[in-house]
Structures are given as C-alpha cells and as structure tokens.
Amino acid sequence: MEDFKIQTQKLNAWFGNNHALKDISLGIRQNQVTAIIGPSGCGKSTLIRCLNRMHELVPGARSSGSVLLDGANIYSRGIDPVTVRRRVGMVFQKANPFPTMSVYDNVAAGLKLNGVRNPDTLDEAVKRSLEQAFLWDEVRDDLDNSGASLSGGQQQRLCIARALAVEPEAILMDEPCSALDPIATAKIEQLITNLKEKYTVVIVTHNMQQAARVSDVTAFLYLGQLIEYGGTTSLFENPKEELTERYLTGKFG
Amino acid sequence: MTRTVKEKNSSVRTRSLIRLFERLRQFSTDDFFEISSTLFAAIVVVILALTAVVLTRGSIPAFDAYGISFVFGSDWSAVAGREVYGALPYILGTLVTSAIAMGVGVPISLGIAIFLAEMAPGSIRNPLSQLIEILAAVPSVIYGFWGLLVFRFWIVDLIEKPLSRDFGTIAVFQGTPFGLDILTAGLILAIMIIPTVSSISKEVMMAVPSSQREAAYSIGATRWEVVRIGVLNYSRSGIFGAAILGLGRAVGETMAVTMVIGNAIGPAAFPGSLFQSGQTLSSLIANEFGEANPGSLLLSSLIGLGLILFAFALIINVFAQLMVWKVLRVKGRVE
Numbered sequence: 001m002e003d004f005k006i007q008t009q010k011l012n013a014w015f016g017n018n019h020a021l022k023d024i025s026l027g028i029r030q031n032q033v034t035a036i037i038g039p040s041g042c043g044k045s046t047l048i049r050c051l052n053r054m055h056e057l058v059p060g061a062r063s064s065g066s067v068l069l070d071g072a073n074i075y076s077r078g079i080d081p082v083t084v085r086r087r088v089g090m091v092f093q094k095a096n097p098f099p100t101m102s103v104y105d106n107v108a109a110g111l112k113l114n115g116v117r118n119p120d121t122l123d124e125a126v127k128r129s130l131e132q133a134f135l136w137d138e139v140r141d142d143l144d145n146s147g148a149s150l151s152g153g154q155q156q157r158l159c160i161a162r163a164l165a166v167e168p169e170a171i172l173m174d175e176p177c178s179a180l181d182p183i184a185t186a187k188i189e190q191l192i193t194n195l196k197e198k199y200t201v202v203i204v205t206h207n208m209q210q211a212a213r214v215s216d217v218t219a220f221l222y223l224g225q226l227i228e229y230g231g232t233t234s235l236f237e238n239p240k241e242e243l244t245e246r247y248l249t250g251k252f253g
Numbered sequence: 254m255t256r257t258v259k260e261k262n263s264s265v266r267t268r269s270l271i272r273l274f275e276r277l278r279q280f281s282t283d284d285f286f287e288i289s290s291t292l293f294a295a296i297v298v299v300i301l302a303l304t305a306v307v308l309t310r311g312s313i314p315a316f317d318a319y320g321i322s323f324v325f326g327s328d329w330s331a332v333a334g335r336e337v338y339g340a341l342p343y344i345l346g347t348l349v350t351s352a353i354a355m356g357v358g359v360p361i362s363l364g365i366a367i368f369l370a371e372m373a374p375g376s377i378r379n380p381l382s383q384l385i386e387i388l389a390a391v392p393s394v395i396y397g398f399w400g401l402l403v404f405r406f407w408i409v410d411l412i413e414k415p416l417s418r419d420f421g422t423i424a425v426f427q428g429t430p431f432g433l434d435i436l437t438a439g440l441i442l443a444i445m446i447i448p449t450v451s452s453i454s455k456e457v458m459m460a461v462p463s464s465q466r467e468a469a470y471s472i473g474a475t476r477w478e479v480v481r482i483g484v485l486n487y488s489r490s491g492i493f494g495a496a497i498l499g500l501g502r503a504v505g506e507t508m509a510v511t512m513v514i515g516n517a518i519g520p521a522a523f524p525g526s527l528f529q530s531g532q533t534l535s536s537l538i539a540n541e542f543g544e545a546n547p548g549s550l551l552l553s554s555l556i557g558l559g560l561i562l563f564a565f566a567l568i569i570n571v572f573a574q575l576m577v578w579k580v581l582r583v584k585g586r587v588e
Contacts, residue, residue: 057470059374086473096464100486109482110472159468166472 004068005030005170005200006051006088011065013046013055020046022224023065028170028217033192033201035215035232037208039252043224044204045093048172051202052088053081069169086114089163093175095155097147097162104143106158110166125165132198133161134191153184160191170200177210189214208248212236220244304563312557318550323557329519329537331544331551338554340534340561342522346435347504347533347565349524350514353439354503358446359496365447366454366492371480382452389448397512400441405432405513408440413528428528431515436527438514442506446499453498453577457491458484494576501569505562507535516540534562 004027013021021043028034036044049055050063053074066073074084097106107126108116116122126143130136135157139150147158156176163171173192177185192214195201205211211218211232218232220241228235228244239245246252315323315338326339365385369378413430420426428434461484469483485492515530522532532540538555545552 052471054467054470057467082473082475085471090467090471092464092467092471094464096462096468098465098468098482098486100489101482109469113472113474113478113482162468162472 003030004028005070006202007068007071008047008050009066009068011047011050011063011067013043013050013063014061015046015058016060020224021050021063024221024226026219026226026229028200028202030200031196031198032216033196033203033214035211035218036202036204036221037206037211037218037247038221038227039247040206042221044206044221045174047221048090048174048202048204051170051172052085052090054085054090056081086110086166087168088170088172089166089168091156091159091163091171091173091176094179095152095159097150097155097158099146099148101147102144103139103147103150103158106147107161107165109162114166126161129161129165132164132191132195133157134187134194135161151184153180153187156180156184156188157191160188164195164199168199170202171195173201173203175204175206178206185210208236220247222247308556308560308563312553312560314550314553315557318553323554324561327520327523329522336550338550338557340554340558342517342520342524343532343534343537343558344561346514346522346524346531347535347562350435350439350442350510350531350533351500351503353436353527354442354446355496355500356443357440358443358499358503359450361443362447362450362454362495362499363492365451366458367480367484369451369455370458371476371484382455385448385452389452393445393506393508394512396441396445397509400437400509400513401433404441405437408432408437412436417528424525425527427526430528431530433513433515433530434528435514435524435531438510438531438533439527441509441513442503445506445509446502449502450495450499453495454488454492457488457495457577460491461487490576490579494573494579497569497573497576501566501573504569505535505566507539511536511539534558534565538562 006028008024008026011021011024012019024047036047038044046055051067055061055063063075066075068074069084069087073079074081098109101109104126107129108122111122111125116125127136130139135154138154139145139158142149147155150158156179160171160176177188180188189210192201192203196216203211203214215232217230218235219229220227220235220239220243222243228239228241230240235244236248239248319326319338322339324339324344325341326337327341328337328339329342330337369382373381409430409432413432413436416426417428417430465483465487466479469479474482510533514532514536516536517530517532518537521530524531538558541551542555545555
C-alpha cells in the first residue's frame with residue numbers, strides 16, 4: 001500500500017438532506033500540491049473541509065467514512081477535532097484576519113492558544129511564518145498595525161502566515177485567490193509552490209489554469225463524485241473520462 | 254458689469270418664485286405626509302432641548318445660592334433660614350450603586366449573551382431571547398416590591414451576615430446587616446440591567462461574521478477559545494457599548510432603588526459601607542419632591558440634582574450608542 005499523508009476512504013458528506021460528497025476515496029501525498037477542481041457546487045470545499053473536521057461545524061452537516069492522517073482515522077472516537085485542526089491548517093476563500101489584533105498577534109494567535117508564552121520563541125515563529133508567507137519584507141516595520149489595515153492580498157498572506165505559525169503538517173486552501181487581483185494571485189501561487197517543500201498542500205480552485213500551474217496532482221469532482229484523479233499534466237493533457245475533458249475544454253461548468 | 258449681475262440675480266429670483274408657485278400648485282398628499290412626519294420627528298429634538306432648558310432654568314436659584322458647593326457639598330437641610338443643599342453624597346451613591354450593578358450585571362449578561370449567540374440552538378435561542386425582552390418590560394416598581402419583600406432577606410442571610418461576621422472589620426463591610434442598603438440597591442440594579450446588556454451583546458455577537466469563528470477554529474481553537482478570539486475580540490467595542498447602555502439605565506433608575514436603598518440624607522448618605530443606607534440622585538428627587546414648595550430653594554435644588562442626572566445619562570448614552578453603532582456598521586466589512 002502506498003504511503004499517503006492524507007487518505008479518504010468512502011467519504012460521504014451531507015448538509016441536511018443534501019448528499020454533497022459521495023464515496024470519495026483518494027490519497028494525498030506528502031510534499032505535493034494536490035488541486036481539487038470542478039464546477040461550483042460540486043463539493044470541492046466540502047471535501048477539504050472534511051479533511052480537518054471543519055465540515056461538522058456547519059449546523060446540520062454530517063459525514064461518514066474515514067479520513068486517515070498518517071494512517072490514523074481523524075473521525076475515530078476519542079480523537080479531538082481541535083488537535084486535528086492544529087495538525088491540518090486552513091486558509092479560506094476570503095481573507096479573515098482578526099481585525100482587532102495587530103499583524104504580530106494575528107500570526108502569534110495559534111501559538112498562544114498552544115500555550116507558547118516565551119517572547120523570543122514567539123518573535124522567531126512570527127518572523128519565520130511571515131517570511132514563509134512572503135510577507136515579512138512588507139510588514140516588518142508595521143507589525144503593530146491592525147491586521148485589517150493590510151491590502152486584500154497581504155491579508156490573505158497574513159492568514160497563510162497565521163496558519164503556518166502553528167507548524168501544521170498539511171495546509172488546506174479553499175479558493176485562496178478568488179477574491180484577489182492577478183498580481184496578488186501570482187504571489188500566492190509562487191508561495192504555494194514553495195510551501196510544498198515543507199508541507200502537504202491541498203488547494204481547491206475554480207481556476208483550471210491555476211490548478212495546472214501550481215499542482216502536482218489534480219482531482220476532478222462533479223456532483224459530489226470523484227470523476228478523475230491523477231497527475232496534473234496527464235489529467236490536463238490526456239483526460240481519461242469524457243466528463244473531465246468536457247469540463248476542461250469549457251463545455252460546461 | 255454690476256447691472257448684468259443684478260439682472261441675472263433678479264431673473265434667477267423670478268424663476269425660483271415661479272418654481273415655488275408650481276410646487277404649491279402641485280401640493281399633494283405626499284407633501285403633506287412628508288411635512289407632517291418631519292414635524293413629528295422634530296418633536297424629539299424639541300423635547301430634549303426643552304428638558305435641558307427647564308432643568309437649567311429651574312436649578313439657577315440653587316446654583317446662585319450655593320455655587321459650586323451645591324455639587325460638592327454634603328449637607329441637606331430644609332430648616333427655614335438655615336437651608337443648605339449639597340449633592341455630593343447622592344452623586345457618589347449613584348456612582349457606587351451603578352458600579353455594583355455593572356460589576357455584577359455585566360458578567361452575567363455576557364454569559365447569557367454568549368450562550369444565546371454561540372451555544373444555544375435556534376429552538377432555545379428565540380424563546381429565551383423573547384423572555385429576556387419581557388424581563389426588560391417588567392415595571393421597576395415590581396422589582397422594587399420584590400426587592401423590598403423578598404430579595405433583601407436573601408441578601409441579608411446569604412451575603413451580608415456571612416461577610417459581616419468574617420470581614421466585619423473591613424470598612425466596606427461595616428454596619429449591621431439590614432438589607433435596605435447600598436448593596437441591595439446595587440444588586441437590584443444589576444438584575445435590572447441584565448435584559449438590556451445581554452440582548453444588545455447578543456445582537457452584537459451575532460453580527461460577527463462566521464469567517465471569524467472559522468479563522469479561530471482553523472488554528473486549533475477550542476469552543477471557548479473561538480468565542481474569545483473570534484467573537485469577543487471582534488465585537489468588544491459593541492459589548493462595551495451595551496454595558497454602557499446598561500450603566501445609563503442603572504444611573505437613572507429610580508423606583509426600585511428608592512424602595513430598597515434605605516434613603517439616608519445628608520452626610521449619613523455617603524456610601525462608606527455596602528451595608529449602610531444610602532441615597533442616589535434619582536431616589537432623593539423621588540423622596541423629596543412632594544415636600545418642595547413652588548419657588549423654594551429645595552425645589553430648585555432637586556431640579557439641580559435632576560440636571561446633574563440628566564447630564565450623566567446623556568453623556569453615557571451618547572457614548573454607548575456610538576460604540577454599538579460602530580460595530581453594527583462595520584458588520585461584514587472585514588470578513
């Protein structure tokens with residue numbers, strides 16, 4: 001059996017009576033960027049929100065099947081979702097920094113939750129995370145400014161830094177560039193490519209070019225089902241399924 | 254040059270006159286509604302202004318007679334020829350009872366608001382919110398009755414006697430526990446501000462975008478930590494405003510306080526101990542106005558107390574509204 005960082009097995013998810021994910025089984029490798037594409041409402045976001053147990057926070061949401069993180073099911077009885085979320089970080093569609101906190105405190109927030117109080121450790125982690133998020137040079141002199149005072153693209157990179165600060169093993173990104181302009185998008189794409197050296201990255205995107213640019217592996221979802229899953233180059237150049245080809249060529253979606 | 258300007262002006266004037274006549278000709282029910290509703294709205298401003306004018310004018314004799322010692326004096330005597338009125342003990346009484354109300358009422362209200370906004374399912378949240386609104390509608394004389402007949406005995410038995418026994422040497426716990434005192438008044442006020450503070454705090458918390466909660470969850474926050482860093486942080490100025498609105502209510506509340514505070518007068522009304530009878534600005538007005546003859550210095554002094562109270566309440570409320578408004582306005586801007 002292949003060694004996957006994250007592996008879903010017969011994962012199903014519902015919102016009330018809406019069956020949003022149907023029997024999804026896929027493996028996500030370490031140090032790779034995995035893209036999840038598909039038309040709106042196909043379940044892409046639901047899928048990654050199942051990978052760190054964010055899905056169940058929506059009222060009426062439930063799921064079945066299993067998600068293995070390093071081989072252990074995160075949905076097992078006795079597993080604390082809080083620990084799962086500390087190991088698997090997340091970046092959202094709209095940048096959501098804490099507006100009443102400074103840039104510094106935004107990044108340090110997760111560490112403080114973990115009980116880190118030592119100022120030197122915090123300083124170091126804040127600097128490291130901001131550097132990894134390509135934001136350090138832009139904010140190094142304004143660490144005390146409000147997180148909300150940054151531009152949209154900077155706010156999103158601040159959120160990435162906030163996720164990186166707790167040193168997660170995997171990062172989930174839910175359409176992280178959908179609200180950004182092309183320049184800010186390019187920065188984040190470059191950053192994603194850098195991140196895979198240290199982390200496992202899963203990105204949901206409605207932008208097929210983006211998936212082609214940043215990912216190693218791509219999964220195509222349609223109406224809650226996994227239609228095709230494989231290396232990005234081969235999936236884009238030689239899709240095996242007719243549905244995939246029609247989606248990639250813009251016949252629907 | 255001047256002539257052309259004049260001609261221009263006069264022609265402009267003629268034209269606007271013509272327009273005015275056309276407007277009048279077209280005067281319709283719509284215009285009637287617009288004008289009348291504007292007038293009704295203006296009444297609010299007029300009432301507020303008149304209140305300020307009447308209070309200021311009425312209190313002029315008292316300020317004339319005693320100057321600044323009307324505010325900072327502590328004697329209160331209506332004996333003819335030796336009349337003296339000073340407001341300080343009642344200002345302090347108002348501040349101390351309100352502080353007790355805030356200290357006890359605000360944390361409880363926050364607990365209620367967090368439960369309603371963050372924990373309770375809709376089936377509990379809605380009826381419970383309604384009940385809290387109803388609590389706000391209970392007339393204060395009812396709270397006063399309950400305080401006088403029931404609550405004060407609980408206070409004496411459960412709080413004052415034990416405190417007096419164990420800590421009776423400390424100044425604020427000195428005196429014989431009796432129940433008609435500053436502590437009881439403060440606690441009744443605490444109960445009375447809970448509906449206001451908790452329901453506004455709940456609204457402010459529910460206005461926090463869910464992306465803030467998700468941000469906290471995603472870095473591994475527990476449920477309480479989500480409330481703390483995702484919700485309370487974001488809505489803190491609104492919650493502060495809610496608390497200040499509660500303070501506004503506590504400062505002005507009259508009936509219930511009058512019934513349980515013991516109504517001390519003069520230097521005896523200085524709030525030195527919690528277990529001692531006191532007096533607030535509003536309770537003193539309620540107690541004394543029946544005995545104040547028209548034109549007397551006593552009446553003018555009572556109106557002066559009213560002016561001080563009015564100024565307190567006005568400042569507090571304007572401040573609070575600004576804070577609440579700030580949060581509800583930015584709702585959805587940073588998500």
